[in-house]
Amino acid sequence: MTARTVGLIWAQTPAGVIGRDNGIPWRVPEDVAHFKATTADHPVVMGRRTWDSLPARFRPLPGRRNIVVTRQQAWRADGAEPARSVPAALALAGTGTVWVIGGAEIYRAALGAATELAVTEVDLDVDGDSFAPELGPEWSADDVPWERSDTGVGYRIRRYRRADG
Numbered sequence: 001m002t003a004r005t006v007g008l009i010w011a012q013t014p015a016g017v018i019g020r021d022n023g024i025p026w027r028v029p030e031d032v033a034h035f036k037a038t039t040a041d042h043p044v045v046m047g048r049r050t051w052d053s054l055p056a057r058f059r060p061l062p063g064r065r066n067i068v069v070t071r072q073q074a075w076r077a078d079g080a081e082p083a084r085s086v087p088a089a090l091a092l093a094g095t096g097t098v099w100v101i102g103g104a105e106i107y108r109a110a111l112g113a114a115t116e117l118a119v120t121e122v123d124l125d126v127d128g129d130s131f132a133p134e135l136g137p138e139w140s141a142d143d144v145p146w147e148r149s150d151t152g153v154g155y156r157i158r159r160y161r162r163a164d165g
C-alpha cells in the first residue's frame with residue numbers, strides 16, 4: 001500500500017482568523033513562498049469562493065492542477081477542474097499528494113480526510129469572517145520557534161500530524 005498524502009495548508013492568526021471580505025487580511029511573503037514551495041507540482045483543491053478570491057492574473061495557480069469545489073452544476077472557469085464535493089475533488093486529484101488550500105468551508109469538509117496539516121501562525125490581531133477549523137486531540141503539532149518576517153510580523157510554520165493510536 002502506498003500511503004496517500006492529503007494535506008491541508010492555511011495561515012491563521014492566534015485567534016483563528018484566515019480571511020476577511022473574501023481575502024486574506026495580511027501579506028507575509030515568507031508564508032506565500034512556503035505555500036508555493038509546498039504545493040508546487042501537486043494538485044490543489046479549493047472552494048469556489050477561494051478561487052474567486054485569487055487575483056485573475058494568478059488563476060489558475062501555475063504549475064498545479066486547480067480543482068475547484070462547487071455545488072453549481074454548470075460552473076466553469078478557464079484552468080479550473082470543477083468537482084461537486086470534497087470527496088469527488090480528492091478522487092479527481094488521483095493517488096499522489098494533494099493539497100487542500102481553502103477556504104473555511106472546504107477545510108471543515110476535508111479535515112476528516114486529511115493526513116497532515118501545514119499551519120502558519122501569523123502573530124497579528126485582526127478581525128475576520130473566515131476561521132480555521134477546530135482541531136481535535138488527534139492532531140499534534142511540532143514545536144517550532146517564532147520567526148520574524150521582513151515585514152516585521154512574527155510567524156511560525158507548524159506541521160500537524162495525526163497522533164498514533
Ligand code: NAP
Nearest residue numbers: 010011019022023047048049050070071102103104105106
Ligand atoms: P470556500 O471554502 O473557499 O468556498 C466555499 C464554496 O465552496 C461554497 O460557496 C460552495 O461553492 C463550495 N462548497 C463548499 N462546501 C461544499 C461542499 N460540501 N460540496 C460542494 N461544494 C461546496 O469559502 P469560505 O469558507 O468563504 O472561505 C473563503 C475565505 O477564506 C476568503 O476570505 C479567503 O481569502 C480565505 N482563505 C484564507 C486562506 C489562508 O490560508 N489564510 C486560504 C484560503 C482561503 P458554490 O457557492 O459555488 O456552490
Ligand code: VY7
Nearest residue numbers: 009010011031032035036055058061062101102120
Ligand atoms: C493565496 C494569493 C492571494 C492573493 C494574491 C496572490 C498558506 C497562504 C495560503 C493561500 C497564502 C495566498 C496570491 C499567492 C500564491 C501564488 C499565486 C498568487 C502561487 C494557504 N499557508 N498561506 N495564500 N497568490 N492556503 N496557506 O496568498 O494566494 O502559489 O503561485
